[in-house]
Amino acid sequence: MLFRSKRRKKRSARERRLLRCESLEHRQLLAADFGGYRHNVYDSEDVNDDGRVSAMDALLIINAMTSETTHDEIMFTDVNDDGRRSALDALRVINRIERGDVFPLDRDLDDEPSIQIPEMPSEIRSIDGTGNNIQNDAWGSVGQTLIRSAPAAYGDGISMPAGADRPSAREVSNVLSEMNTSESLSDRGLSAFVYVWGQFIDHDLGLSESEEHGKAIDIVVPTGDPWFDPAGTGEAVIPMTRTPIVEGTGTSVDNPAEQFNQITAYIDGSMVYGSDIGTAEALRTFEGGRMAMSDEGLIPMDASGMVIAGDVRASENVGLTAIQTLFVREHNRLAGDIAASDPEATDEEIYQRSRLVVTSLIQSITYNEFLPAILGEQAIDSYSGYDASVNPGIANEFSTAAFRFGHSTLRDEVGFMSNDGRESQDEMELKDAFFHASMLEETGIDSLLKYDASVQCQEVDLGVVDSLRNFLFGPPGAGGLDLVAMNIQRGRDHGVSDYNAAREAYGLPRVETFDQITGEVDLQQKLASLYGSVDNIDLWVGLMAEDHQREASVGELAGLIIADQFQRTRDGDRFFYKNVLTDSEIESIERSTLADLIERNTSVEGLQENVFLMQAEIRGRVILASSLPPSTIPGELREDEMRGVAGVVIELIDGSGKLVDSTTSDGHGNYRFRSMSETGDYQVRLSESDETIDVLVAHGGERIRGLDFLVFG
Incomplete structure (x- = not known):
């Protein structure tokens, strides 16, 4: 069966936040960065990264602010990504809870307010850039000399190309x-x-x-x-x-x-x-x-x-x-x-x-x-x-x-x-x-x-x-x-x-x-x-x-x-x-x-809100079948009613059958993949098993949850 994320209730553009890019990982932290705290790029207010935004997330930030032991290796306490942990981070979580939106919602073009078209302006921008600056009429216009922040470094100090002693x-x-x-x-x-x-x-x-x-x-x-x-x-x-x-x-x-x-x-x-x-x-x-x-x-x-x-x-x-x-x-x-x-x-x-x-x-x-x-x-x-x-x-x-x-x-x-x-x-x-x-x-x-x-x-x-x-x-x-x-x-x-x-x-x-x-x-x-x-x-x-x-x-x-x-x-x-x-x-x-x-x-539909980011996520749990009451469906139970299985290897396969990534379920049975470099068909597979889930990532902001596996033992 092909798994697609469920469509959620739309919200108007006036309620939507403009999504901005947030750092996934770093090539190398500079000295000034060592005091920074972790930030959840996929859902910044989900401090404990459990897939939900709740009072627990705000409480974790408050506790971390007063505790000598930060435990930031397992928490994302820098909600606003400013390199610090403060009351502002807790406030953003609280505001998110009050809004009631747990995950970014689908865009709905029908809810978009139309662009307000200005009346004919009293002054029109010139086509060649002249007259923009009244005191300096030519600034920014066609034909202006390029600015140099550092002095020219010609080979002869005049016009000969620089770098004569450098390799080709x-x-x-x-x-x-x-x-x-x-x-x-x-x-x-x-x-x-x-x-x-x-x-x-x-x-x-x-x-x-x-x-x-x-x-x-x-x-x-x-x-x-x-x-x-x-x-x-x-x-x-x-x-x-x-x-x-x-x-x-x-x-x-x-x-x-x-x-x-x-x-x-x-x-x-x-x-x-x-x-x-x-x-x-x-x-x-x-x-x-x-x-x-x-x-x-x-x-x-x-x-x-x-x-x-x-x-x-x-x-x-x-x-x-x-x-x-x-x-x-x-x-x-x-x-x-x-x-x-x-x-x-x-x-x-x-x-x-x-x-x-x-x-x-x-x-x-x-x-x-x-x-x-x-x-x-x-x-x-x-x-x-x-x-x-x-x-x-x-x-x-x-x-x-x-x-x-x-x-x-x-x-x-x-x-x-x-x-x-x-x-x-x-x-x-x-x-x-x-x-x-x-x-x-x-x-x-x-x-x-x-x-x-x-x-x-x-x-x-x-x-x-x-x-x-x-x-x-x-x-x-x-x-x-x-x-x-x-x-x-x-x-x-x-x-x-x-x-x-x-x-x-x-x-x-x-x-x-x-x-x-x-x-x-x-x-x-x-x-x-x-x-x-x-x-x-x-x-x-x-x-x-x-x-x-x-x-x-x-x-x-x-x-x-x-x-x-x-x-x-x-x-x-x-x-x-x-x-x-x-x-x-x-x-x-x-x-x-x-x-x-x-x-x-165009006829394009269903784009992520910020098309400069391609950050899709797939996540689920490995659940012990014997922990479920008879005739129940995992998705109908709270997480604390299901017993997760740790240490299980799960693999992500792309549409051509190539192994993209593999991970191991954590102590609560949770797993996730954030390694999709493009949209399309994928398959999540329980390692050393024939059990698979087909999934379609349709856009670059897709968050697909609930891809759960039952294991017996």
Whole structure:
């Protein structure tokens, strides 16, 4: 029999909490973390992890606060995940009990309050970013010089690439980034939406595209490289050209070369709407405020098969094209609602009101869902209003190094899933999904978006899948590139400072040994063999090598660089949604999660509330049959009326028959699995027995309980 979790009574969106990412486990605790207490990532108020939230959980916290012996090895007393145990933790449990909701409930789109659409604003955000800051008209606009937090580190102090004494970027890639993808999934349960949204937002913030016929900065390929120099000629290179620089820079050590941002630095939906008037107008129909879209609900394509979007990179992979398409659909859906409710509204009014809502949704999802998933809850200060003294410009350290963390999170395949969480068609290799937007005419975007919410991404580390490291945009020798090597080489091209210098620039102490960067001994040795000194490490490499912070999926410096950028981007934006919308409009925007937006514009149903997390759980008990009264059903008895059996091995099998995990029942007979890396069919098996339970994990937030086994003895 196939087991599915029972649907529970729905609750309105106004009663729902916005789920945030919480740490599952840590690569290495830093010194400051040793005083922290344990936190239950799956259900924070379930302190004793017994599957229920009760007065016992609050009592355990209160007792632990007054006891010299914490027993935190068996309790999760840090309910709010702030690294402390306090009355606030007990209060959250008590509030949860009063609400009466034991486990996260299913989402119900029918209960969603509709988005409040603002009236036509008195002032409209410019398409190119100018005029946002009244005192500094050009801040954040197209063409602005990238900010440097650390001094430029060119080889000659002027413009020559940095790192002349470092190994080839391809050699660094070969030593550090070859990976076994099956052993490197996110240990915090982040979903594939982390890299889909990360790329989407990256294309809203920055573009420093190299010129087609610019000055070469080719990457030297080691002799005999198995992919790029299999014949051992020693002459192979990975072609690359330098980023153009600001005119008038690069003339002396007092005026080093500087790069510039070719789009706006604001989160203003420029990847949807463009960063110049010509692009913006080319995307519009000028009828009813709508944007151009095919009859099939897809973004139009040009003669070469590339989609016509606000950003030139929208066709880079089908996952990115799918999310681009989603937001054009949302714009047109809003435009239809506005036209229906306000027949007198002009095309321009409808377009600008829809654009305001879409931009606000992008901002809200970024700050309320995406960034907490990556950085943790406390990384960015609470919003306190627009600050005209803040320059929102993009930092070179951010765009060239820190925000390229997402390259390590991509899986090596692209999949398609139906609403039940099962594959709807065969996966395709990621390398075959580059510049293949026409494929969406056959697949649509629905199954791709469901897949992104239903699988875990790769871990944020130095490992990068083959499709990006050896086959980016084509096979070696026929367009194939190495994204890792390009990240490193681009940092050298921009004269970005080394890892230690960047630490100092961002207010952190310099490291003196490799083990202060990472606790992984093998990685320490590899870094030492490549760089020799901790003062010579390429910034991207150092950031990706860092041990993760306790509450985050990135390291100390990476988290600071990313947080700094997004805080400045927000605080220096006069048109940030919290600065221009009313309280009720803000509330309606923030209650519309990415999951809601997907379900509004596709046939996808039943997504977990926070699609940036794929954290499913299966649990049950092993019960001694002789402890049950005659003719009773285990599920109808209280747990204390059933005798559990300890020490029984239970196995988790996936749909292909592969052993995923095994565990042993505890002293009360309880067992659980949290090792599902994707949705679909599983089987729970009593080891050394033919007794099994088939179970379907339909979405990435599934909590399936009551998979009980009876044993005789």
